[in-house]
Amino acid sequence: MSLKKAYEQYFKIGTSVSKWNMEWPQAAKELQKHYNSITGENGMKPMFVLDMEENVEHPEKYNLNPALNFDSIRAFLKFSTENELGLRGHTLVWHNQTPFWFFKENYSLDEKAPWADRETMLARMEGYIKGVLTFVENECPGVIYAWDVVNEAMEENEEDGWRKKSPWYQTVGEDFVAYAFRFARKYAGPGVKLFYNDYNTFLPKKREDICNLILKPLLAEGVIDGIGMQGHLILNDSDLKEFEKSVHTFGELGLEVQVTELDIHCNSPEEEAMKQLADTYAKLFGILVDAKKNGKANVTSVTFWGMKDDESWLTGFRKEKSYPLLFGEKYQEKAAYEAVMRVVQ
Ligand code: G3I
Numbered sequence: 001m002s003l004k005k006a007y008e009q010y011f012k013i014g015t016s017v018s019k020w021n022m023e024w025p026q027a028a029k030e031l032q033k034h035y036n037s038i039t040g041e042n043g044m045k046p047m048f049v050l051d052m053e054e055n056v057e058h059p060e061k062y063n064l065n066p067a068l069n070f071d072s073i074r075a076f077l078k079f080s081t082e083n084e085l086g087l088r089g090h091t092l093v094w095h096n097q098t099p100f101w102f103f104k105e106n107y108s109l110d111e112k113a114p115w116a117d118r119e120t121m122l123a124r125m126e127g128y129i130k131g132v133l134t135f136v137e138n139e140c141p142g143v144i145y146a147w148d149v150v151n152e153a154m155e156e157n158e159e160d161g162w163r164k165k166s167p168w169y170q171t172v173g174e175d176f177v178a179y180a181f182r183f184a185r186k187y188a189g190p191g192v193k194l195f196y197n198d199y200n201t202f203l204p205k206k207r208e209d210i211c212n213l214i215l216k217p218l219l220a221e222g223v224i225d226g227i228g229m230q231g232h233l234i235l236n237d238s239d240l241k242e243f244e245k246s247v248h249t250f251g252e253l254g255l256e257v258q259v260t261e262l263d264i265h266c267n268s269p270e271e272e273a274m275k276q277l278a279d280t281y282a283k284l285f286g287i288l289v290d291a292k293k294n295g296k297a298n299v300t301s302v303t304f305w306g307m308k309d310d311e312s313w314l315t316g317f318r319k320e321k322s323y324p325l326l327f328g329e330k331y332q333e334k335a336a337y338e339a340v341m342r343v344v345q
Pocket of ligand 1: 041042
């Protein structure tokens, strides 16, 4: 049995993948066994696609239509095709991992240079989205089944929910999100689903802001298909009741729901902690299966953020060792794996 087979009647099972994962034969074997979807952990983000040398050397030529380099994206397309894996595109418009010079007048490398104006940034955004979506559609049509068009545009603790420090917000204003989706809809291939993706989407205020400021207006324009609930949870600290409420709330809007970056931070490998981790994963998958089975939300894929514990981004980020996934260092199945399998067996 494998994860993807166990969950085949409910939703796709995915994992994030680094460029190193794609080079290791053992990883490819695990990917073929357990998953039918992958997401580039980093390699399809703007910092790996924007061609710094070209843009910075020839700003007059590329000012309104940035030069792009598709080598990194091509590797993911090739790997997905060879291994018959669906690919989630992550991500087109984000404040992070997009180089600061992209937002500057004349692509200046001087951090003190003025921001480019709104019209220029909208043109650059359209050029970027058009370039990427056209490339992937020409190169490998149908491999990318969903795109995170905009990532993390919301704050969670402020009166006004927009992430105001984002250079997209600073240069374009809050309608940068709407423009991104309009451009994505214009250039995406047929059947490619467009997602808004964010973390902590289970927090009540953030859920409300996302619904009112982003999802409902985009739905009214017909330019969004789904919401990505990232799912970076913390053991014994994330409220699964609220998580369930968000799944249902987003589902009721008629959007596809995908869990796009699932991991549960846990700083101990001891048996008791691993048992708690297993219980939490079981509850979470129970919520997702129930939502799908009973028509409360159209959950279409669930993606883990990492293949195995020792590769997780969390250890660096939390500055303590994390054991957040279903597989250990040698891809051995943990109690959490068994618990997730038991939900549907
Ligand atoms: O590009 C440099 C490279 O030049 C340098 O040699 C190398 C040395 O460490 O660092 C490279 O940058 C790293 C980058 O990943 C690309 O590999 C950064 O240090 C590292 O901090 C960065 O972390 C990524 C993080 O996004 C950045 O925000 C994580 O691997 C990745 O898991 C994480 O993923 C995000 C999702 O995209 C969005 N949601 C949250 C999630 C977790 O933060």
